Ligand SMILES: NC(=O)C1=CN([C@@H]2O[C@H](COP(=O)(O)OP(=O)(O)OC[C@H]3O[C@@H](n4cnc5c(N)ncnc54)[C@H](OP(=O)(O)O)[C@@H]3O)[C@@H](O)[C@H]2O)C=CC1
């Protein structure tokens with residue numbers, strides 16, 4: 031049995047994670063971290079799966095009292111960072127889907143994971159198709175160093191660029207020589223027209239109602255182009271990855287950044 035605490039249970043992803051827990055035989059929800067509904071039970075909340083687990087607004091008390099093995103965090107960058115640190119401090123292994131952490135925060139979590147000799151998984155994208163899209167993009171960048179990333183998400187998303195776009199750029203940087211793309215003298219007549227800059231690569235973030243999570247990695251070469259594209263049409267697309275991470279975080283004593291490190 032894996033005892034799980036979920037942070038962000040009322041959210042779009044958190045509620046999907048509760049459904050995953052309910053339908054998985056050896057998963058047991060022992061609590062939720064929410065910023066509302068102190069003292070209530072998950073089963074009291076409308077629209078959520080009928081699971082019997084207390085809600086805590088104080089994350090530290092949740093980790094001390096709930097008896098969790100694993101934290102699934104699907105909140106905001108600020109809350110996710112605090113929850114992840116508190117989990118590790120209290121011997122709970124974090125599985126984090128929350129995006130928007132800085133490099134310094136990731137390094138700090140890695141250091142704490144190693145110091146505590148625990149496992150921790152931070153995955154910018156839990157959808158297997160998105161993981162493959164990132165790996166294919168890394169491969170293609172060896173041959174096509176001119177690349178732009180367009181990520182498209184629903185308009186409730188807090189962070190831009192997306193965690194997936196940042197991870198994609200970092201993977202590409204591992205194989206692509208640093209290069210400033212476009213005309214050396216190009217000028218934006220409207221600020222932001224060329225998008226965000228990561229090592230000379232451009233990242234463009236689209237936010238529109240109706241979208242879920244989509245990314246295109248566009249490569250241009252002499253007389254040819256290559257586009258690698260992934261779409262999540264439903265948040266269920268992320269759940270097999272969440273399950274893999276929950277199962278594996280129990281077995282590793284290491285900091286894992288990216289689901290590709292857990293796929294066979
Ligand atoms: N790795 C992956 O595959 C995926 C990652 N994500 C990431 O997961 C995160 C959540 O996404 P999503 O579910 O769409 O977002 P939602 O806004 O739907 O849900 C976030 C939840 O977190 C809660 N929350 C925010 N701050 C706190 C806090 N301080 N303490 C406790 N709870 C808090 C919110 O509460 P309230 O309702 O009160 O605001 C809300 O219920 C984002 O960072 C997103 O980028 C999303 C999809 C896939």
Ligand SMILES: O=C(O)C1=N[C@H](C(=O)O)C[C@H](O)C1
Nearest residue numbers: 129154155187192193194243
């Ligand atoms: O906020 C979202 O929805 C998503 N966030 C993650 C990200 O920032 O990449 C993963 C996925 O794109 C959905």
